[in-house]
Amino acid sequence: MENHFTAVMISLVFLGSSCTNSKDQPDAYGSFEATEVTISSLANGKIMVFNLEEGQLLDSNQFIGIVDTTDLHLKKMQITEQKNASASRKEDLTAQIAIQEQNRENLLVEKNRVIKLLKDGAATQKQLDDIKSGLNLIDKQVSSIKTQFKGIGDQTGSIEQQIAQVRELIKNAYIINPVKGTVLTKYAENNEVTTFGKPLYKIADLREMQLRVYVSGAQLPHIKIGDNVEVRVDQDEKTNKKMDGVVSWVSQTAEFTPKTIQTKEERVNLVYAVKVRVINDGSLKIGMPGEIKLISN
Numbered sequence: 001m002e003n004h005f006t007a008v009m010i011s012l013v014f015l016g017s018s019c020t021n022s023k024d025q026p027d028a029y030g031s032f033e034a035t036e037v038t039i040s041s042l043a044n045g046k047i048m049v050f051n052l053e054e055g056q057l058l059d060s061n062q063f064i065g066i067v068d069t070t071d072l073h074l075k076k077m078q079i080t081e082q083k084n085a086s087a088s089r090k091e092d093l094t095a096q097i098a099i100q101e102q103n104r105e106n107l108l109v110e111k112n113r114v115i116k117l118l119k120d121g122a123a124t125q126k127q128l129d130d131i132k133s134g135l136n137l138i139d140k141q142v143s144s145i146k147t148q149f150k151g152i153g154d155q156t157g158s159i160e161q162q163i164a165q166v167r168e169l170i171k172n173a174y175i176i177n178p179v180k181g182t183v184l185t186k187y188a189e190n191n192e193v194t195t196f197g198k199p200l201y202k203i204a205d206l207r208e209m210q211l212r213v214y215v216s217g218a219q220l221p222h223i224k225i226g227d228n229v230e231v232r233v234d235q236d237e238k239t240n241k242k243m244d245g246v247v248s249w250v251s252q253t254a255e256f257t258p259k260t261i262q263t264k265e266e267r268v269n270l271v272y273a274v275k276v277r278v279i280n281d282g283s284l285k286i287g288m289p290g291e292i293k294l295i296s297n
Helices: 002-023 070-120 125-173
Strands: 028-033 036-040 045-050 062-067 174-177 181-186 199-204 208-216 228-234 240-250 270-279 289-294
Touching (some): 208 289, 228 270
Antiparallel strands (some): 028 208, 028 289, 036 199, 045 062, 062 174, 181 199, 208 270, 228 240
8 A cells, every 4th residue: 555655655756747848948049149240341451450360259341451452552653743743833823814814904004005196196006906916816825724634633633533442441440340259260360362352251149139039930939029038058967057148049940940940741841040148248159059938928
């Protein structure tokens, strides 16, 4: 009788434990991911400075390195000299106009004098006609000089554009980190030659991770964006570490379960991808497996 009572108690304990474990089973499985950004070179040339290492935390707008800009600076100097030459040419034309204007003033004075002399019979009509011809010639010369200003203006505008382009190329030679995050992979080293578009390093903000899990169609009505869920990751062989998570995205399209999930029977089922946002305390890594437990409202 005593043995029978003991056997029944053991069975009840086991049954209770099984029920508890069943209720505590996770609702979905997946792995952690982060938005990875590959930073590429915006310039061609030798990498003169490249100060970063894998695992290093970078701030946004942080200076990382520079690609050789010697040729660009020489080109800028050459174009600047062309600009100075154009400016000098413009000053020369301005001086020529000033001279012609002074000649015009002198002829006008002479014209008025000749007109008075002509009235007194002390001058001839030819003298007056010559002065008028001289004034017309000055007007034509001034007009010709002024037309050259337009050509210089167009040339100066083109040179300004070239200088702006070189300045932009020099600016692009500076490697500036665009986003705050952790360096995942380094693709280049000091003294290597890089080209436009060649990857330099990969970075991701690991302060907040996304756990991508897959839920069945039956579970989908119980999940919506903004829901709080319990996130679990392996702490050791027997226990899990629990963290708070928030549903940040739910796919609108069904897909087959990824091959990495559970059994073959489960992999042929249609599921929906769900992303859960989790604050990283430093223990979460990209690709780490995780699971969620839905919290009943």
